[in-house]
Amino acid sequence: MTAIIDMNDFSITYAGERGPVPAVRGVNLTLEKGRILGLVGESGSGKSSLVSAMLALLPKSAKVSGRLSIGADDLYALSEAQRRAMRGQRLATVSQDPFTALNPVIRIGAQLVEFQHRLKGISRSQKLERAREMLARVGISDPGTRLTQYPHQLSGGLRQRVAIAAALLVNPSILIADEPTTALDATTEAEVIEIIRELRGAVDGSIVFVTHDMGVVARLCDDVAVMYAGELVESGPVAEVLERPQHPYTRALLACDPARIETPSRSLPTIPGTVPSPHALPAGCIFSPRCGAVIDICRSVRPAFLPSDQSRVACHRTEAS
Amino acid sequence: MISYVLRQVGLSVGVLVSAIIILFSLIYLVPGDPATIALGPRASEQQKIVFRQSMGLDQPVPVQAFHFVSKLATGDLGTDLLTRQPVLRLVGAALPKTVTLALTGLGWALLLGVPMGCISAMRPDSMTDRLIGLVSTSVVALPSFLLAIYLLIAFAVTLRWLPAMGAGEPGDIGDQIQHLILPAFAVGLGWVGYIARLVRASLLETLQENHVRTYRAFGVSDTRIAMRYALPIAMIPVVAVIGVGLGNLLSGAVLVEVVFSRPGLGSLAHDAVTTRNSPVLVGTVLVTTLLYIAANLSTDILSALLDPRLRKEA
Known part of the structure; x- marks a missing residue:
């Protein structure tokens, strides 16, 4: 087993106007080669920051600590130039919004050629041919015509397929899909997920799939990591975490998934309270103010992220049992 | 299209x-x-x-x-009340001179203003950006006819580097260019600052867009992203604003013509007003209107060339 992503006590802090904002704190996460990781969390859970960190795309105001390794390289021990050299070669991404991810005034073909700029020794027409083949592989009909079109002439689903094709063109060792289906309607979402499932063999590495939809995780992913308010609260194999969730937040999240509710009710279940602001984090466990199973120690001591069965969980209750 | x-x-x-x-x-x-x-x-x-x-x-x-x-x-604009010449001929002789002056002014303003705006936007809030901002806002506030008077005093009267009056000998390109330098500088200077500010704001906004992040994620260099992929988008609103401002540029050119006693639509209109020569005045106003419409038409076409989304509606 070779770890393709390895994070050790990894934190991201932004310089904010009201002082430093600790957006991601002490994340320990490993992703092995060939697996699909579902990164789950609400808005503001820090998953987008973590994705930017994996892509070496953090803004200048961000400071990182701890270690984030891509393969054998400690990403944040490298120079900025070395990090940039990894983008578009070992790292590729499919962004959240297919409607704005492509340049509106450049033809699809020219954009797909530009994305292959790291590939040396092949001509422009060969790159265009590779692009045409890749569009066909992601299920786009008449790929030759698509190459001559502008993004606004394509539907959202088609544009997201183009974005997936773009990411696959560079043969990345890590493909990061940042909520690639959130902006799409349900039918198109299902199609896009099906394409990623079919093409997972084409990625000579691993896929990180960011989502807030547990149903997508169940259909697509091998592993799952659950984030809450900037911390990783539970991670493990999908079957294990979804069947036997150990962290109260994971359980609450699963209970809120409409697809898992067996008896129909008038209102959807919600988790009481709100995500704490990074300016006013609670002492002890980050989830303690909203947790139904809170005990005294939760309010004073931060739980360690410890192995439990096949998963890892940050909860005093599992530690105690 | x-x-x-x-x-x-x-x-x-x-x-x-x-x-x-x-x-x-x-x-x-x-x-x-x-x-x-x-x-x-x-x-x-x-x-x-x-x-x-x-x-x-x-x-x-x-x-x-x-x-x-x-x-x-039929192209008949009437006859000059004083000289009895057809107005069309007078206007026809003046038009190229004014268009040359306005386009030269705008041209050098673009050549300087666009790179200034790009440098500013690539390094926002740096010393260079602040300096460019200071220079830009200073020259924007300067009316072109006032600048024309000072240029005339400094470079033509005191230093005697460049000619003061007229448009140069017909047929002598070198002389005509010498006569064009100061008026074109006066017409364009305010626009340098204006264009630099417009390009800076527009490019900064474009660089925030999601597709720029996509290109960065594929490891494309920041300079290439800005120049090849963001600048054409950033220029769309700039072209539109310049198109609307062309009327302003023309009136600036007209005043500068009067200051430099340059033959052109400005001098023609100015003389027509002072001598109550209404057919000539009507002719110049009509041609200026035509010029303005032509400028807006070229702006629209240029915008469509830059932005394929505009061409869609048939």
Whole structure:
């Protein structure tokens, strides 16, 4: 087993106007080669920051600590130039919004050629041919015509397929899909997920799939990591975490998934309270103010992220049992 | 693209017809007797009657309107009251000089303003950006005719580096260029700052867009992203604003022409006003309107070339 992503006590802090904002704190996460990781969390859970960190795309105001390794390289021990050299070669991404991810005034073909700029020794027409083949592989009909079109002439689903094709063109060792289906309607979402499932063999590495939809995780992913308010609260194999969730937040999240509710009710279940602001984090466990199973120690001591069965969980209750 | 261009040309023709109607109405809505204004208060009644007959002012208004439009349609803009030359010839001689001045002014403003805006946007809030911002806002506030007067005093009168008056000997390109330098500088300087600020703001906004992040995620260099992929988008609103501002640029050119005694539409209109030479004035106003419409039409077409999304609506 070779770890393709390895994070050790990894934190991201932004310089904010009201002082430093600790957006991601002490994340320990490993992703092995060939697996699909579902990164789950609400808005503001820090998953987008973590994705930017994996892509070496953090803004200048961000400071990182701890270690984030891509393969054998400690990403944040490298120079900025070395990090940039990894983008578009070992790292590729499919962004959240297919409607704005492509340049509106450049033809699809020219954009797909530009994305292959790291590939040396092949001509422009060969790159265009590779692009045409890749569009066909992601299920786009008449790929030759698509190459001559502008993004606004394509539907959202088609544009997201183009974005997936773009990411696959560079043969990345890590493909990061940042909520690639959130902006799409349900039918198109299902199609896009099906394409990623079919093409997972084409990625000579691993896929990180960011989502807030547990149903997508169940259909697509091998592993799952659950984030809450900037911390990783539970991670493990999908079957294990979804069947036997150990962290109260994971359980609450699963209970809120409409697809898992067996008896129909008038209102959807919600988790009481709100995500704490990074300016006013609670002492002890980050989830303690909203947790139904809170005990005294939760309010004073931060739980360690410890192995439990096949998963890892940050909860005093599992530690105690 | 062709249908888009045809539609824009059609719209322009509509604007031109409306402009002619408004121009005609203005001439006849202005209070006062044209004959008295043209001949002066000491003219005899007999002279005024002869004048009205020769100008067709004794005809009913609809007939006058018909004559006005039908003469326009054949390219007849009337005759100069003083020299008896056809107005069309006068305007035709003045037009290229004014267009040259305005385009040279805009051209060098673009050549300097666009790179300044790009440098600013690539390093926002750096010392360079602040310096460019300071220079830009300073020159924006400077009216071109005032600048023209100072340039004239400094470089033509005191230093005697460049000629002060006229447009240069006909046929002598070198001399004409020498005569163009100071007026074009005066016309363009304010625009350098204006364009630099516009490009900076527009490029900064474009660089925030999601597709820029996509290109960064694929490891494309920041300079290449800015110049090849963001600048063409950032220029779309800049081109639109410049198109609207061309009227402003023309009036700046007209004033600068008067200061430098340069032949052109400005001098023509200025002389026509001071000598109450109404056919020449009407001719220059009409041609200026035409110029303005042509400028807006080229702006629309240029915008469509930059932005494929505009071409979609047929």
